[in-house]
Amino acid sequence: MARGNRQDNGARKPDMPTAKLTKENLREALLIFSYVKPYRWTFITGLLFIALSSGTTMAFPYFLKRLIDSAHSLSLGKEAVAPGTIALWMLGILIMQMIFSFMRVYLFSYVGEYALADMRKDVYRKMIMMSMNFFAQRRVGELSSRISADLSQIQEAVTGMLAEILRGLLTLVIGMGLILYLSRSLTLVMLSVVPVIVVAGVVFGRKIRKLSRHTQDQLADSNTIVQETLQGIGNVKAFTNEWYEIGRYTKSLQQVVKLAVSNGRFRGFFVSFILMSIFGTIILVVWYGTTLVQAGTLSFGDLTAFVVYTAFVGGSMAGFADLYTQLQKTLGATQRVREILRDDTEPVAVTDEPVAEINKLHGAVRFEHVAFSYPSRKEVHILKDVSISAAPGEQIAIVGPSGAGKSTIAALLLRFYQPDEGKLLFDGRPADDIPLSQLRKQMALVPQDVLLFGGTIRENIAYGKPGATQAEIEAAARKANAHDFIVGFSEGYDTVVGERGVKLSGGQRQRIAIARAILKDPVILVLDEATSSLDSASESLVQEALDNLMKNRTSFVIAHRLSTIRNADKIVVLDKGHVVESGTHQELLSHDDGLYKSLNKLQLEWTSEES
Incomplete structure (x- = not known):
């Protein structure tokens, strides 16, 4: 509308970096839970099923120990619970674990989908009611990213990441308690490797996050090229700059690929190091454990259970590195969404x-x-x-x-x-x-550059008066000299105009805009x-x-x-x-x-x- 401000419409705020874990950022993240509140009982039930799922998971190695010790005792002629009975118990635990896991995933998905739908509505309502100055200083792509990519990141946090963090913590705490109970000496051997893994995780994690951020920024630039090229496709073709734009996009994509490959290389080093550390620890534990079994201070079943629990604990520790990165991305997304929801510089008076x-x-x-x-x-x-x-x-x-x-x-x-x-x-x-x-x-506006929405001609005219009857729409179209060309289309008023009205000529779009204004009766x-x-x-x-x-x-x-x-x-x-x-x-x-x-x-x- 206002040409005096058009040159500022391209101004773009830089993408926020991945947020660090601070008290302030964690308080910002409570935004998520304000939307979870209406579904709090479903959420609490989901937490209960997380605990039950973790409990049944950690019970499995215990019964595996009982099964091995029972078979060993019977082989020595000692009395013991029949292995078949223990196997049935284990089958029952697996069935319960399956039910608990299903309920956990279902309940968290239910809460996440509904909570994020509420958040999307609030963000969209807030954005659409802001003044023109708000939109003059932001790109459409940036705002679209807030309501799509950022909210999707938050959605993943509620539906999956949060549950995985809680399940991982429970697995870690229960697992550490059980391995300490089974053998303190083996636990000390296992824990001796943890500081090395933590230090490596911090060093590699920082580098990976930095590369990931640069990759995301470069990909955003590539997407901007696509968006701007498609929006101005008429200019591109008029100046025969198709190959110029292809070259520009290709160059940007090459940078994306270069950064992504570097990121993949560091991720590969990190994953390889973690796997080597975990399996090396298991080998060390098993070797030391066999000496304890030979010395008679540890049963074979205890060693088996200890190895399985060690794998669980190690898996939880390894998973926390990726969850930590996901958490940082979620905090960054929450900050950006919160910035819009808390923006009180523009009046919302509609x-x-x-x-x-x-x-x-x-x-x-x-x-x-x-x-x-x-x-x-x-x-x-x-x-x-x-x-x-x-x-x-x-x-x-x-x-x-x-x-x-x-x-x-x-x-x-x-x-x-x-x-x-x-x-x-x-x-x-x-x-x-x-x-x-x-x-x-x-009031009504008929601009020079008419924007028609991607629906039908009927819907575009009725935009001036939602709920208008067909007779009112046709009367407005006749006064706007639009009725004759509209009925000339095979689908008449149900003709789809295409994105921004691309299927209609400039004069036709203008007359539909006039019909819209006539219908509003300003x-x-x-x-x-x-x-x-x-x-x-x-x-x-x-x-x-x-x-x-x-x-x-x-x-x-x-x-x-x-x-x-x-x-x-x-x-x-x-x-x-x-x-x-x-x-x-x-x-x-x-x-x-x-x-x-x-x-x-x-x-x-x-x-x-x-x-």
Whole structure:
């Protein structure tokens, strides 16, 4: 909308690095549990099944010990529980473990999906209600990443990672207790290797995290190239730069591959070292354990159980390295989502309530000594002491050279931004006294670059009045000169327009936008160069539709083609942020040295040359 701020729309905040484990970050992570709270009993039940699952898992080696010792005792002619009975006990434990594991996964998935759906709705609601300044300083891809990639990372944490951390901790604690109970001397041998594994995990982990972060950043840059290329595919093809863009994307991907391979190399070293350490420890434990079995201080069953418990403990320790990395990513994602949810710099004042009688407008609008600079470029003064007034039902045309501040007037009318100085009044009331949603419900915008949503023509017209009947939609389309071309499609009003309306011509998209505005039946209408990009044939149809739309409505027409606003009640000429002239078409042409007369002359000369 506001051209004065378009060059800032590409500004992008740098991706946050993976978050470190600090008290502050952990407190931030409690955001997750605020969404889990409505499902707390399901969550607590899931925790119970984690404990039961871990308990049955750790019970298995104990019964394996009993089975081996029973077989050994019977071979020596001693009394013992029958191995078949112990095997049945073990089968029962496996069945229980299967049930507990199923319930654990199911309950945590249930809580995670519902909690994250609630969080997605809150993030989307927060983003969509932010002011235009919020969107002017962020890329669409960045915001999409917040609601997709970051929330998916949090979702994985709730549904899987959290359960794995708790299960790993229980396995570690129970396992350590049991191996200490079975043999303190073997436990000391096993633990002697732990410091080496921890130090290696820290060193390799830091390097792997750094490379992973660089890989993610480079991949994000590659995705940005794809997004920008596809959005501007017309320019790419017009300049025959397909191979240039392919080369640019290929170069970026090569960097991704290079970083990913380096990351894979370090991960390979790390995994190999961990596996060697774990299995080396098991070999050491088994060798030392056999000496204890030979000495008669340890049974063969105890040694078997100790080895299995050691594997469980070692597996838990090895798993914590990956879980730690995942936890850091989740904390980083939580910080970014929390940043949006906690952003209180922009007012959220939009409601879905119908327009109250006290807020119904008659259409009088007045700018009183308005000055404005875009928040991202405060040093550039777009409007300076601008005063404009419109009576109910008047057509006000805003003209002037590029960069004069025309579209900024439209942005302020729609209250996308607030004036830095001066007042904006509706029916004599300050704009701030009228709730934002109540004001915008009585206004409509027809922009130069019409954005149609990817649904049907019917859905796009009905966007002006959700819930409108087919008769209302068709009546609006007829007034917009759109009905004839719509019924010419094989699917009529159910024709899918494609992404951003790509299946329709510029004139067709413009007339659908006009039908949308007619259906809304606004009191105040804003037309932002609605015909400037159309050919003469399309312009004639669109202009007729606009004339129908502007009847009995206060209209602000931002015009590039002066021929379209000759019948305006008042023409306001802007130059360098100032109102330099004001009057009717004939009045302004009578000013010999006036800017309007000069612009009109230039357009007439250009038109004659074209013809």
